[in-house]
Amino acid sequence: MTKILIIGPSWVGDCMLMQPMLTRLGQRHPGCRIDVMAPPWTEKLLRQMPEVHEVIINPFPHGALQLAARYRLGKQLRTARYDRAIVLPNSWKSALVPFFAHIPLRTGFVGESRYLLLNDARKLDKQKLPLMVERFAQLAEDAQSDIPRPLANPKLAISEAQRNAALRKLNLTLDQPVAVFCPGAEYGPAKRWPAAYYANVAQRLQQHGYAVWLIGSGKDKHAADEINELAGSHCINLCGRTDLDDAIALLASAKLVISNDSGLMHLAAALDRPMLALFGSSSPQFTPPLSAQAQVIKLDIECIPCFERVCPLVHFNCMMQLTPDMVWNRLTPLL
Numbered sequence: 001m002t003k004i005l006i007i008g009p010s011w012v013g014d015c016m017l018m019q020p021m022l023t024r025l026g027q028r029h030p031g032c033r034i035d036v037m038a039p040p041w042t043e044k045l046l047r048q049m050p051e052v053h054e055v056i057i058n059p060f061p062h063g064a065l066q067l068a069a070r071y072r073l074g075k076q077l078r079t080a081r082y083d084r085a086i087v088l089p090n091s092w093k094s095a096l097v098p099f100f101a102h103i104p105l106r107t108g109f110v111g112e113s114r115y116l117l118l119n120d121a122r123k124l125d126k127q128k129l130p131l132m133v134e135r136f137a138q139l140a141e142d143a144q145s146d147i148p149r150p151l152a153n154p155k156l157a158i159s160e161a162q163r164n165a166a167l168r169k170l171n172l173t174l175d176q177p178v179a180v181f182c183p184g185a186e187y188g189p190a191k192r193w194p195a196a197y198y199a200n201v202a203q204r205l206q207q208h209g210y211a212v213w214l215i216g217s218g219k220d221k222h223a224a225d226e227i228n229e230l231a232g233s234h235c236i237n238l239c240g241r242t243d244l245d246d247a248i249a250l251l252a253s254a255k256l257v258i259s260n261d262s263g264l265m266h267l268a269a270a271l272d273r274p275m276l277a278l279f280g281s282s283s284p285q286f287t288p289p290l291s292a293q294a295q296v297i298k299l300d301i302e303c304i305p306c307f308e309r310v311c312p313l314v315h316f317n318c319m320m321q322l323t324p325d326m327v328w329n330r331l332t333p334l335l
Contacts, residue, residue, distance in 0.1 A: 001031055001032060001033055002029040002031075002032040002033070002083050002084070003032070003033045003035075003080065003081060003082045003083050003084075004025060004029070004032055004033065004034045004035070004082065004083065004084045004085070004086065005035050005036075005037065005056075005077070005080075005082045005084070005085045005086075005098060005101070005103060006018070006022070006034060006035070006036045006037065006085070006086050006088065007037050007038075007058075007085065007086070007087040007088060007089060007094050007095070007097065007098065007108075008036045008037060008038035008039075008042065008046070008058075008088060009038070009042075009088050009089060010038075010039055010042075010062065010089065011042075011186065011263060012041065012042055012045055012244070012263030012264075012266070012267070013262060013263035013264075013265065013266035013267075013287065014088075014132065014263075014287075015038060015042045015045055015046060015263075016045065016154045016156075016263070016266040016267060016269075016270050017132050017133040017136060017154060017266060017287065017290075018088060018136050019049055019051065019154040019155070019270075020133055020136070020137050020151050020152050020153070020154060021086075021133075021136040021137045021139060021140045022034055022049065022051035022052065022140075023051055023152060024137055024140040024141070024147075024148070025051075025140045026051055028140065028141075033053045033054075034051055034052055034053055035052070035053055035054040035055070035056055035080070035082075036052050036054075036055055036056065037055075037056040037057075037058050037097065038055065038056075038057075038058055039057070039058050040057050040058075041244070042244075043055050043057065044243060044244040044245050045244050045248070045267070048156060048158070048245075048248065049156075056077075059073075060093070065093060067096070070093070070096045070097050070100060071096075071100050073097055073100070074096065074097045074098070074099065074100020074101040074102075075100060075101070077097065077100075077101040078101050078102055080101075082098075082101065082103045083103070083104065083105065084103065084104070084105040084106075084107065085098035085101070085103040085105070085106045085107065086107045086108065086139050086140070087106065087107065087108035087114075087118065088108070088136060088139070089111075090108075090109060090111030090112065091111060091112055092111065092112040092113070092114055092117070095108060095111075095114045095117035095118055096117065098117075099116075099117045105119065105120055106118045106119050106120060107120040107121075107122070107139050108120075108121065108122070108139065109121070109122050109123070109124045109135070109139075110122065110123055110124070120143065122138070122139070122143060129147075130285055130286065131285075131286060131287070131288070132286055132287050133151065133154070133290060134147060134151060137151055153269070153270070153290040153291060154266065154269070154270040154290055155270055155272075156248060156252075156267065156270040156271050157271075158248060158249055158252050158271075162245070162249055163249045163252055163253055165249070166242075166245070166246045166249030166250060167249070167253065169246065170238060170241065170242070170246065170250075172213070172236070172250075172253075174253060175211075176209055176210060176211040177209065177210050177211070177255040177256075178210065178211050178212075178213055178253055178254050178255055178256075179202075179205045179210045179211070179212050179213070179254065179255065179256040179257070179258065180212075180213050180214075180215055180250060180251055180253075180254040180256070180257045180258075180268070180273075181198055181202065181212060181213070181214050181215070181224075181227070181235075181257075181258050181259070182215060182216060182257065182258070182259035182260060182262055182264040182265060182268070183195065183198050183214060183216060183220060183223050183224055183227060183239075183260065184216035184217060184219065184220030184223065184224075184239070184260065184262060184264075185260040185261060185262045186217070186219070186262065186263065187262075187282075187309060189309070189310055190280055190281035190308050190309055190310055190316070190318075190319075191260050191261050191262070191279075191280055191281055191282055192223065192260050192280075192319070193260055193278045193280070193319050193322065194319060194320065195223050195226040195227045195230065196226075196230055197319075197322075197323070197324045197327070198227045198231075198258070199226075199227045199228075199229075199230030199231040200230075200231075200324035201258065201324050201327055201328060201331070202227065202231040202234075202235055203231050203232065203234075204324075204328060205256075205335075206231070206232075206234055208335055210255070210256070210335075211236065212231070212234070212235040212236070213235070213236045213238055213250060213254075214227060214228065214235050214236065214237045214238060214239055215238045215239060215242060215247055215250055215251070215264065216238075216239040216240075216264065217239065217240060218239065218240030219240075220239040220240070221237065221239040221240045223239075224237045224239040225237060238250065247264060247267065248267055248271070251264065251267055251268045251271050251273060252271050252273070254268070254273050255274065256273070256274050256275070256331070256334055256335070257273045257274070257275040257276070258275070258276050258278070258327070258331075259275060259276075259277055259278065259289075260277075260278050260280075261277060261278070261279050261280075261282045261284075261287065265277050265289050266287075266289060266290075268289070268291075268294070269289035269290050269291035269293075269294045270290075270291070272291050272292075272293050273291075273293060274293045274294075274334050275289060275291070275293060275294040275295065276294075276295055276297055276327060276330055276331060276334075277289045277294055277295065277296050277297070278297055278298070278319075278322065278327070279296055279297070279298035279304075279305075280298070280304065280316075280318035280319040280322070281304060281305060281307060281308055281309075281318060282305055282307060283304075283305035283307070284296040284298065285305075286305075295330060297322065297326065297327060297330055298318075298322070299317070299318055299321055299322055301317055301318060301321070303317070303318065304318045
C-alpha cells in the first residue's frame with residue numbers, strides 16, 4: 001500500500017481546491033493511504049473528504065520557524081514510513097517536516113529555493129496552469145505528465161441526518177426557502193461586498209418569501225450585525241455560532257447562496273448550491289467557484305485584480321460600483 005503525506009494549505013477554500021488532487025492520487029495509486037497535515041481550523045472539512053485517511057494537525061503558527069519542533073515532528077512521523085510527500089504551500093518552512101521525516105519522494109513547486117528539501121521540485125508554468133486547482137492537481141502527476149482534462153470539480157456531500165442535526169442545534173427550520181449570505185473574507189476587506197448592499201438584497205429576498213441566514217466566523221459578526229440592522233433585523237445572524245461542520249450543513253440547506261470570494265464560497269460550490277460569487281480585488285481566473293451552479297459577478301475596471309487585502313487606491317470601486325441592482329438582476333432568474 002502506498003502511503004502519502006500531504007502538507008496542506010492554510011485556508012479552508014484552498015483545502016477544498018486540493019480535493020481533485022487527492023482523488024487523482026487515489027486513481028493513480030489504488031488502495032493508497034493519504035494523510036493530510038493541516039492547520040486545526042481545516043480539520044473538520046478534511047474529515048468530510050472520503051479521500052483522507054487521517055488528519056495530522058499542523059501546530060506551527062503562520063510565519064513561525066520553530067525548527068526544533070519541526071524536527072521532532074518529522075522524526076515522530078518516520079514511524080509511519082510514508083512513501084511520498086506532496087508539499088502544497090510554497091514556503092521553505094512547509095517542506096521541513098517531510099525532509100526530517102526521511103520521506104523518500106518529496107514533491108512540490110520550487111517556491112523559496114527548496115531544492116535541498118524537495119527532491120522532486122517542479123517549476124510552475126502559470127500560463128499552462130492558471131487555476132490553483134490545476135496547480136495542486138499537477139503535483140499528483142509525474143513531473144513531465146499533463147493533468148487529465150476535464151479536471152473533476154471538488155465535491156462535498158452530507159447526509160440528511162447531519163443537516164438535521166445542525167438545524168436542531170441552531171434552532172433553525174426550513175419552513176421558508178433559505179438564502180445564505182457569506183459576508184466575510186478572511187484575507188481582508190478588499191474582498192468584502194459592502195454591508196449596506198447585502199442588506200438591500202436581503203430585503204428584496206425577504207419580500208419574495210426567503211429567510212436570510214448570515215454565516216461566517218466570529219470575525220464576521222460585526223459586519224453581519226450591520227447587515228441585519230440595515231435589513232430591518234429580519235435576518236438570522238449565525239456568524240461565530242457555527243463550527244465548520246455546521247456551516248457545511250447550513251450551506252447544503254440553502255436554495256441560494258451569495259458570497260464573497262472566501263472559503264465558504266468554495267464549500268457552497270462543492271455542495272453544488274445555486275450561487276452568486278462576488279469578486280473584487282481577487283480573480284476568478286485563479287480561484288473561481290468550481291460548479292455549474294455558480295455564477296461569478298465582477299466589474300471590468302483597470303485596477304483589478306490587485307490581490308491586496310485593503311484597496312491601495314482607497315476608492316474601493318471594485319465593490320462600491322458593484323451595485324445591489326446589478327446583483328439583483330443576476331439573482332432573479334435563480335429565485
